[in-house]
Amino acid sequence: MNLWARFRSWTAAMLRRTRMEREMDEEMRFHIEARAADLVSRGVPQQEALRQARLEFGWMEMTKEECRDAVGVSFLEAPAQDVRHGVRTLLRMPAFTVITVGVLALGIGANTAIFSVVDAVLLRPLAYRDSGRLVAILMDGENPVSVANYVDWRDQSHAFAAMGAADFWSPNLTGVDSPEHVAGLKVTQDLFPMLGIQPTLGRLFVEGEDKDGADREVILSYRLWQRRFSGDPNVLGKPIVLDGNAYIVVGVMPPGFQFAPFWATHSELWVPNAFGARVHNRGGNSLRVFARLKDGVSLTQARVEIAGITGRLEQQYPGTNRDAVVTPLKEKVVGQIETPLLVLLGAVAFVLLITCANVAHMLLARGAARQKEVAVRAALGARRGRIVRQFLTESLLLGGLGGAAGLALAVLATRVLIAMSPTNIPRMQTVTIDLRAALFLFSATILTSVGFGLAPALQASSINVNDTLKEGSRGNSEGISRNRLRSLLVISEFALALMLLIGAGLMIRTFAALQAVDAGFNPHNVVSMVVSVAGSREADPARRPIFYHQLIERVRSLPGVQAAGAINHLPLAGDLWGWPFIIEGRPKPRPGESPSGVYRMVTPGYFEAMRLPLIRGRDVSETDKATAPGVVIISERAAREYWPGGDPIGKRISFDDDKTSPPTWLTIIGIAKDAKQDDWSATPFPEVYLAAFQNHDFLGDSGSEVASHTSYITLVARTASDPAAVAPAMKEAAWSFDRNLAISQVVTMDGVVADANAQPRFEMLLLTIFAAVALVLAGVGIYGVIGYSASRRTHEIGVRMSLGATRGDVLLLVVRQGMWLALAGAVTGLAGALLLSRLMTKLLYGVRPTDPATFVAVATGLGFVAMLACYIPARRAMRIDPVAALRCE
């Protein structure tokens, strides 16, 4: 059919429709007038006759609707008709509509928001070309690799199209306005081409640029380019000063580009990685290795090949190459957050299920009131399918309105989620309500509408027409099956709510357990900042120690500061270096089995400022200078691990590798309490604290490659009151020495501890919100069912009371019915929780997934809510006047 014909047929149909409407109206008016005339002729007064005739005829609109139906409506007109009818029905009960739409909006909106997070963080491929083929190769799947090993893997493997590596490098950017400590990476030349991302401006590194001496180019991130160079395209070819050296800008990456994706995620610049002498180094592990699988090569094949290569290398160089693991890059990025997010998605889906059950409830209750309407339509020949369709249209209308409101809610919710989310969730900033989220919302809306609408629709369409239409019928037939369905809904609502509450309860206990964890130090009223000398005058080894000394002294003398010191890396916030050492007088350990410790360098005053107690021995002091004998403080764990049962104080250790002879020995002078390192819930590793002012890397005159990573200190100050208030004075104190000092990571220790617990707090908060919503919905659900059932039983209760039942008996009767439902729900929910809480194991700390206390507390609490929800209708039932109840029959 062409368009014109289609239009003609449509207009014809419309004209026919109008005529039919007019004739229908006239025909029915004639009927009523004729009937009235008959009545008048029998002596009924005119007015009364008309009224009676109309009454006898019934609801004219409904009849017309049925007539239109009988004539058959085109597939285009039918839904429109259903929608019209649905809108009318919903408008007739505004309170119901508003509440239902609100509840649905909450459920659908929350689900969409969480889905958009899951989608952006978990589901979406990484933003590199064909990113599914990218892998990371790391020791134990997480630790860095030595340069020599990387070179061997790259040269000996065939499974990879390319293999690149990156070192973390955080230089001082100077020469433009204020100096800044910038996070960056040193990357091998083949790394960026492997990712398949083209720069917005300029070019990537080319072959040969990662060779020694040719490595003075830099690629900027879009953000850094905008922030420090105002997006100036002429920046290409110009030098910028990093750690005092000039680098030529060769390119700017596109906005949103991020590398590396799972570590050093805030990198804002990239320079070539010239290995130099490190190319023979198998001891210092600092490289993260990335590779692209060759086409046709599977992950397993690549793993087998790497296992073969590392196996050979291990034989050649014992103690190296153990446990190199090939992991898909995406798994590295999302692996940690996957379980928590899926748990949250499950939880919010539960909320939606409860919402569905609740709305289904309300529709069922309303369906009871609409039995007559349905019966009339059925008697007039409306097919069951037609009635089901009408009811479903109403449900879809409700759901659609809920979905629309939910969309607005989801947009809002994602903003809140992004703002409150812990910083360690990758790609969180990319969360938006986009087409995929909208599609999810749409499907959720349809499914939800059918979910809550189908049962009431089927129920409504299956009524017994004759019984319902009989005059005076109270629709007793609805009794059993309808009530059974409603009871089932309440039971499932309770079970779901209980599971959510247990999840939230376990998270709350986890969080409480985490709050009770002893950090080792006292984080209250401590402020810290990283001061970097790189690129400034103070970097000069001749000036550096004097500067550090004077800076700490000046901070100590600031008003409000009680104690101050410095360390290389702040616990929980800073880097973590693990270094092997040897113990004097012990046989040389086998390769890979030497003692090791987290390597810290501290100045006098650090332990005092952190209130990290020394269990025994003494603190490092001003006399522990470069010229004095080397000293070291070890942690309790190190003492236990390496001197079990013995006294480590006075013993000597050395970090020199066995090539140097004789090694520089450090005498253990004290044992410090264990302090948290990078993971709040983990047991700390053995730790060693060297005296900073006798360490040549720290002082900058060792000439070793490590020195370039030690050109900064982390100042730590204990304050009398609000630590953040002292931070500006501390910065000024540093800049009063040299305006070119880069100051970064100004944090309070309380903030650091909060950040370390941000993820469990986030999980706890969301689960608790979901559980609270679930609790309210379930409470309302049981209240609705018991209230409804009690009101249907008014007559029965009246009979019981007139036969001598006391008010107490009535109370018990009503409450018992509700409590049975609650009990059934609780038992189901407990069983479900026992099965499902295992999935949360990864999220928990200090509490088992089947924690009896949580289970009992939640079940009791929920029981109490159920009791309350039943008590209100029960009280109403108690007040029934038996005489009135019986008379109204």
Added chain:
Amino acid sequence: MDKQLDLLQGTLDMLILKAISLSPLHGYGILLRIQQISKERLEIQQGSLYPALYRLEHHGLISSEWGESENKRRARYYRLTAAGKRRLLSEAKRWNQMTAVIAGILQATPEEL
């Protein structure tokens, strides 16, 4: 048994066909005719008549035209079509067979078994 009988679902169509098989009638007339023949023992909800009429017309069993009523009002008259006549015959036959069978069952005595 109740004085007024419930209308079995679906039997309304047959009654309408029968009523207008005697002479063309308007809607209200059909109602009166059925009540008259049934000696007021059948109760039909008045409004329910029209959807049935529209359906029958849609199926081609009856046809309608506007005419003038006994008291000079414009009214829509329904008459049986050929298809409607055939349908009435077959429905009546089916109905009679069924009532005979059911009556036979209800009159059965123990001796016959």
